[in-house]
Amino acid sequence: MKPFDTHTKLLDVAEKLFAKNGFKGTSLRVITQEAGVNLAAVNYHFGSKERLIREVFRRRVGPVNQRRLEKLDRIEEKANIEGRNPELREILDAFIEPPIQLMNHPSGKAIMRLFSRLIIESKKEIAELFIDQFAEVVERFLQAFHRALPQFSQSELSWKMHFMIGAMAHAMAEPFRLKFLSQGLCDPSDVQATITRLIDFCQAGFLAPVSNPDSAEEA
Amino acid sequence: MKPFDTHTKLLDVAEKLFAKNGFKGTSLRVITQEAGVNLAAVNYHFGSKERLIREVFRRRVGPVNQRRLEKLDRIEEKANIEGRNPELREILDAFIEPPIQLMNHPSGKAIMRLFSRLIIESKKEIAELFIDQFAEVVERFLQAFHRALPQFSQSELSWKMHFMIGAMAHAMAEPFRLKFLSQGLCDPSDVQATITRLIDFCQAGFLAPVSNPDSAEEA
DNA sequence: TACGAATTCAAACAAACGTTTGATTGAATT
DNA sequence: AATTCAATCAAACGTTTGTTTGAATTCGTA
Numbered sequence: 001m002k003p004f005d006t007h008t009k010l011l012d013v014a015e016k017l018f019a020k021n022g023f024k025g026t027s028l029r030v031i032t033q034e035a036g037v038n039l040a041a042v043n044y045h046f047g048s049k050e051r052l053i054r055e056v057f058r059r060r061v062g063p064v065n066q067r068r069l070e071k072l073d074r075i076e077e078k079a080n081i082e083g084r085n086p087e088l089r090e091i092l093d094a095f096i097e098p099p100i101q102l103m104n105h106p107s108g109k110a111i112m113r114l115f116s117r118l119i120i121e122s123k124k125e126i127a128e129l130f131i132d133q134f135a136e137v138v139e140r141f142l143q144a145f146h147r148a149l150p151q152f153s154q155s156e157l158s159w160k161m162h163f164m165i166g167a168m169a170h171a172m173a174e175p176f177r178l179k180f181l182s183q184g185l186c187d188p189s190d191v192q193a194t195i196t197r198l199i200d201f202c203q204a205g206f207l208a209p210v211s212n213p214d215s216a217e218e219a
Numbered sequence: 220m221k222p223f224d225t226h227t228k229l230l231d232v233a234e235k236l237f238a239k240n241g242f243k244g245t246s247l248r249v250i251t252q253e254a255g256v257n258l259a260a261v262n263y264h265f266g267s268k269e270r271l272i273r274e275v276f277r278r279r280v281g282p283v284n285q286r287r288l289e290k291l292d293r294i295e296e297k298a299n300i301e302g303r304n305p306e307l308r309e310i311l312d313a314f315i316e317p318p319i320q321l322m323n324h325p326s327g328k329a330i331m332r333l334f335s336r337l338i339i340e341s342k343k344e345i346a347e348l349f350i351d352q353f354a355e356v357v358e359r360f361l362q363a364f365h366r367a368l369p370q371f372s373q374s375e376l377s378w379k380m381h382f383m384i385g386a387m388a389h390a391m392a393e394p395f396r397l398k399f400l401s402q403g404l405c406d407p408s409d410v411q412a413t414i415t416r417l418i419d420f421c422q423a424g425f426l427a428p429v430s431n432p433d434s435a436e437e438a
Numbered sequence: 439t440a441c442g443a444a445t446t447c448a449a450a451c452a453a454a455c456g457t458t459t460g461a462t463t464g465a466a467t468t
Numbered sequence: 469a470a471t472t473c474a475a476t477c478a479a480a481c482g483t484t485t486g487t488t489t490g491a492a493t494t495c496g497t498a
Contacts, residue, residue, distance in 0.1 A: 006445080006446085037446080038445095038446055038447050038448080039447090039448090040446075040447075040448090041445085044444095044445075045445095
């Protein structure tokens with residue numbers, strides 16, 4: 001296995017360009033050119049452009065969700081031993097920290113934008129990949145939230161999780177937007193600051209009582 | 220002015236298709252075909268595809284931001300008369316309600332997805348349009364937040380606003396994601412429920428104290 | 439060294455893209 | 469009735485797209 005074989009080189013370059021210009025906006029020609037390989041390499045190694053897209057995702061999403069579940073495992077184990085429920089803040093950290101931590105990765109910025117594109121992209125095949133990769137995570141964390149906040153129904157917690165995912169995705173995908181908002185005051189590349197503030201914000205959001213219990217669905 | 224002249228028909232159809240498949244993913248051929256007009260109509264009426272995109276945005280974003288500012292005006296006026304500062308919840312409502320209210324519009328779903336695409340899209344020209352349309356809104360609301368929450372610095376409020384925008388954009392663009400999260404329990408098309416819950420969540424987030432004041436930037 | 443499989447390569451493919459053209463229409467103006 | 473001009477149309481433009489092909493090359497292994 002060469003240090004920079006064509007296969008991984010393609011994944012790396014595609015990841016960067018997909019993040020920057022989207023999928024339709026990135027042609028196989030610029031990918032292969034920037035990677036310094038032949039145009040036909042994509043179809044040889046991956047079969048098609050769409051399968052390349054899926055591979056780019058799978059390589060990054062899997063490990064992050066794995067880390068989320070590992071952290072949640074450890075939290076629940078520890079809480080179990082101490083005979084208590086996991087604390088909300090611990091659960092939030094397990095959900096938020098692993099993806100944001102990608103900022104420290106060499107291609108962190110691209111990976112994070114890619115993550116948000118995965119959340120946002122509407123294409124059927126991508127949406128299916130999303131469900132595959134996140135079904136277990138969603139289930140486990142909703143469960144954890146419900147134990148930490150038994151006063152809220154499953155559906156209310158889904159709303160809160162919905163908002164949290166949005167805040168995360170936006171913070172990950174559009175760091176420069178924060179620069180614009182704050183007129184240069186804030187530094188979106190500060191990993192720990194981003195994580196801490198996200199958790200602060202979402203923790204309060206999760207704890208917030210719901211105004212109108214009338215239109216609440218069941219759980 | 221015919222009831223369905225080519226110009227508005229193109230804007231309507233383009234809006235719908237851009238929202239569903241993105242800009243690169245939507246060809247002029249499918250737009251004109253679905254609109255029942257000639258392929259050349261886009262270049263005749265708008266000059267180019269890119270200018271069509273900009274027109275599609277301008278038509279929707281302008282009025283919403285105008286409503287936001289009107290609501291903020293009224294809130295500040297009323298508070299001024301009563302000799303107090305506007306309340307956080309009022310400000311949040313002025314920022315959140317107008318765009319979410321679009322769900323009641325006939326093409327509400329498309330418009331909302333379009334809004335989020337505007338926030339997310341990285342293309343230079345779109346980003347500039349974003350800044351043009353939002354500069355005043357951002358400035359006015361940051362100011363208002365600062366008066367309502369003087370304990371937080373400008374930069375801390377920017378972080379919070381950053382997260383709020385993410386939660387909004389996600390809730391607007393990906394309502395079906397909430398269906399998935401809640402396994403069908405929640406109804407993302409309930410306008411008032413979405414607004415109320417968003418405000419609840421963000422209100423708490425704004426009020427939340429910041430954990431680590433060390434890495435805080437200045438204001 | 440020689441063989442077979444894996445990989446890379448230039449070249450070409452059909453299809454789809456945004457855009458332009460020049461003729462044609464149809465309603466308003468003179 | 470003649471003129472004008474905005475609007476629409478079919479057709480074609482030159483690129484760019486993802487994909488395929490078949491020969492050339494490289495590599496691991498015997």
